[in-house]
Amino acid sequence: MIDHFGYARGDEVLLCLARCLSSFINHSEEFIGHIGGDDFILLLDANNGPHKLEQMLEDFRAKCRRFFRAEDLQAGFFSGEDREGKPQQFPLLTLSIGVVRMHANNGCRLDSDDLANLASQAKHQAKAEPGYSLHIIDTLALSA
Template sequence: SMPDLILLDLMMPKIDGFEVCRQLRADFQTNQIPIIMLTAKSDLPDRIKGLQGGANDYLVKPYSNEELLLRVYNVLEWSQNQKNANPLTGFAGNKAIEKELARRIERSEPFAFLYIDIDNFKAYNDYYGYQKGDESILFLADIITEAVNSLGGRGDFVGHIGGDDFVIVTSLERAEFIGRHIIDEFDKGSLILMHEEDIRKGYLEIRNRLGEIKRVPLMSLTIALVLNDGERLKHFAQVSDIASELKKFGKGMTGSVVVRERRKEISEPAEIDSL
């Protein structure tokens, strides 16, 4: 089996580390394995040459075991995140999302979880084609990035579950502002993704499998907002279950909406607010 990481010494008999690194990156079986170069050379040109050749990190001898372990840990974590990232947006994928929620719950950290979903996306995708569908997903990804950068806080997390589903983990006090901002920007900007005639009509005419023409509303957003005070939720699956319940409620409403629950305890019946 292939290694998870390669520690590559620059100075080796018969062949140098630069050439080994080049060969590893040229082979499809090894070109995704992270590489940390070890060298006694601290010259900047050598470090640049190694990084340009495909090394992920550089460690100059002599080094402590603590530094080596930290660099190995960081590179492995980066590599794992890259493997799990969504290929379209580059955002963290499902495993990273679960890990982030589990970490915050384990530490009893208060947090807000926003589950963002495009309403009527399948109809839009069928009507305009997959390329336009991808454009709409990337458009929403850009809005989310801008919203978190401008309104979020240090340590906020953004993930892409897949398709048109995104998540944000942020602070309790920032969540509603972020959600409202995303909706405002999407509702204004998404019009450029549609034909003027469709905008004027306010719906898309979609032919179903029976050959019947159905009128489907234009794209909008449903954002499910789950609030955790640090004590109420005990497992990341609870967050997902509550978000799914809220999303289902929100999709029954007209237009873009942020929905959140009002109950204090999981055992209580669900009470839902639309914001």
């Protein structure tokens, strides 16, 4: 998308995503951070987390429509040239959310490397699903 629309447009998309994510969190009890690129971290209340994440997906889907022309939205893709200058059809922007759901005192002991690996797995699983996606790895299942 950056090659077609430029870095400034990519920055607009990231800012739109950050605002969208931020609008759903309780800033006194939850946390949002930008890791880098298009990766963010959220620390949410586990009781409301999955519901909030579904709402975030829907909100971002609605808000990011403005980044495309009406004909692109109708077609479900946009046309441009790939890096070799060949005409190509590119999928529209989507959002994939990978989650590691933690539980207090569930017996699952994770160090920072374990947590980072689980987060990476959740992200890759979410990205493997087409379109807007949410994949949750629940640590309760790991402690069994």
